[in-house]
Amino acid sequence: MKPLSKEFYEQKTLVLAESLLGKLLVKETNEGTTAGRIVETEAYRGPMDQAAHSFQNKRTKRTEVMFGPSGYAYTYVMHTHCLFNVVSAEEGFPEAVLVRAVEPYAGRELMFERRGKHHKESNLTSGPGKLTKAMGISMEDYGSSLNSGKLFIADGPKPQAVSTGPRVGIPNSGDAKAYPWRFWERSNRFVSK
């Protein structure tokens, strides 16, 4: 498995969000390597998107990496979980794609150990907080390049039919909550909802 080229991340954010479906998210750690096939994503589009952390170009320590070039990891913590995004758009344009769910592809045993043996397999990586825990993705990955290193994205089996709809978990975002910027592989059992 080798990382996708830099050019892959230069697609427009909505196109990138859909293109990421089927790709393999890979994380190498001392405990071993895990890989998940991406089956659900959401696009967040900077200044004009009320649901985005970078709405109105809000630039803080947390959102800083979104303003940089595409192809880097944007991780952040909410409640008790870490969530993983791919930075998109060119430098100065704070856009990103949230990875909401993956299908276990390699290192399944390690995922069970991290998440708890009692879980059903379909509950292992079927949510943005679950997949980061299963794969060992954390704030240490904030700002790292996805073209090299221990966290990267590689090519994988193309998705079957793709569905689109409103994003999840953004009730206080005005008109933006209705934008159909969520993409998932239809009838894949690892999709979060």
Next chain:
DNA sequence: AAGGCGATTTTCT
């Protein structure tokens, strides 16, 4: 299946 609530970080005041 659905509803309530934990527990932590960031950002704003």
Next chain:
DNA sequence: GAAAATCGCCTTG
């Protein structure tokens, strides 16, 4: 100091 947050777990029934 306080509120809100791109969530998940555990409890009910």
